[in-house]
Amino acid sequence: MTDAEHQFIVVEGPIGVGKSTLARLLAESLAAQPVLEEPGANPFLERFYKSPRSGALPAQLYFLFQRCQQLAALNQQDLFAPVRVADYLWEKDRLFARLTLDEAEFALYEQVSRGLDVQPPKPDLVIYLQAPVDVLLERITRRAVGYEHHIEREYLVRLNEAYARFFHEYEAAPLLIVNAAAIDPVNNAADYQELLAAIRRMRRGRLYYNPMSARSI
Numbered sequence: 001m002t003d004a005e006h007q008f009i010v011v012e013g014p015i016g017v018g019k020s021t022l023a024r025l026l027a028e029s030l031a032a033q034p035v036l037e038e039p040g041a042n043p044f045l046e047r048f049y050k051s052p053r054s055g056a057l058p059a060q061l062y063f064l065f066q067r068c069q070q071l072a073a074l075n076q077q078d079l080f081a082p083v084r085v086a087d088y089l090w091e092k093d094r095l096f097a098r099l100t101l102d103e104a105e106f107a108l109y110e111q112v113s114r115g116l117d118v119q120p121p122k123p124d125l126v127i128y129l130q131a132p133v134d135v136l137l138e139r140i141t142r143r144a145v146g147y148e149h150h151i152e153r154e155y156l157v158r159l160n161e162a163y164a165r166f167f168h169e170y171e172a173a174p175l176l177i178v179n180a181a182a183i184d185p186v187n188n189a190a191d192y193q194e195l196l197a198a199i200r201r202m203r204r205g206r207l208y209y210n211p212m213s214a215r216s217i
Helices: 019-029 045-050 052-076 091-100 103-116 133-143 146-150 153-168 189-201
Strands: 008-012 033-035 084-086 125-130 175-179 206-209 214-216
Touching: 008 019, 019 033, 019 084, 019 125, 019 189, 045 052, 045 146, 052 091, 052 103, 091 103, 091 153, 125 153, 133 153, 175 189, 189 206
Parallel strands: 008 084, 008 125, 033 084, 125 175, 175 206
Antiparallel strands: 206 214
């Protein structure tokens, strides 16, 4: 299988799992265009982590518009655009909205989202990075992003569970589920090369990847 057979790869997973860094590495290895979120540009994100109740709606709407603009720009590019590697699925926006907004806020979010009429490009491979909450907390602490110091464990537990439910039912694209707690492809070159080989082999269906063995599920 050649790299060119993957035209749009998405790396997903909860906060702290390493999806953005892995997406950058893959983009470099595959000579691809990175499509990355910019959480640091969201002026409401720190407010949300400090006070989820008051900061959830503006933070979520900011991300909604940011992702909408980014994905719309991809669709406007020509048919011979390069391979792309993104660090988010469009569907994750609704996942976070359902998790963080109350019923009235979520109804407003749904109304706004429907009005945008987004037609996101369909990925031909999704890489879902899994890790326990303790691993996520350790990695968040290690990378020392200021506003992330306010992230609470309970929020990560709920987020991890939401991702697990979402990908348990996900069938829109081939799915590679990676045990990201057992490998460190960001800092370990051997781990990265093994994972890259698994990504290049991935054609269809669903595969659960562990560092020493990969098995179909």
